[in-house]
Amino acid sequence: MNKRWGFWTLWVCISAVAGFVWGVALNDNSGLSIAGMASGIGCFIIFYTLLDDFSRKNQWHRSIAALQKGVYVKAGLQILNLAMPIFPFISPEILAGVAASYIVELLGLGFHQSFLSSFAMTLITGTLLSLCVGVISLIILLISNKEARTITTNNVS
16 A cells, blocks of 8 residues: 555656646745645545555456556646647646636635635646546546457457
8 A cells, every 4th residue: 555655646746746836836825825735735645545445455457557547648748738838728737727716716715815725726626637637547448448358359269
């Protein structure tokens, strides 16, 4: 289990880099704001580690592999976008951040509540980006299952 905590801590933090940088750049940079973002990131580390553990206990090995590959793809796209911001207006991180900002304002959690608004923004942004990872992982899983069926069919013939 310790290896999974380390794995998910590393990859959630890598996946959170862009959002964290944007959050610090656009917020008041107070300690409470940064603590709110760090707490939100911590929630996703816990979520992904527990999801991994649950999947392993149920022996969903292809699902775990697909989720890990989905996280790699999403992190790679984020790093590519940070390195070469050719289309920053279609970046999932920016779109998720804008949506989260809108939702936080609708909830009445203005920026005057540093910790709470940063925490909520991080949770909403992370949830939207996790949905993106989920779609990527589902595509990988479907391809993996199709390949497994093809190999099994060819071996039986």
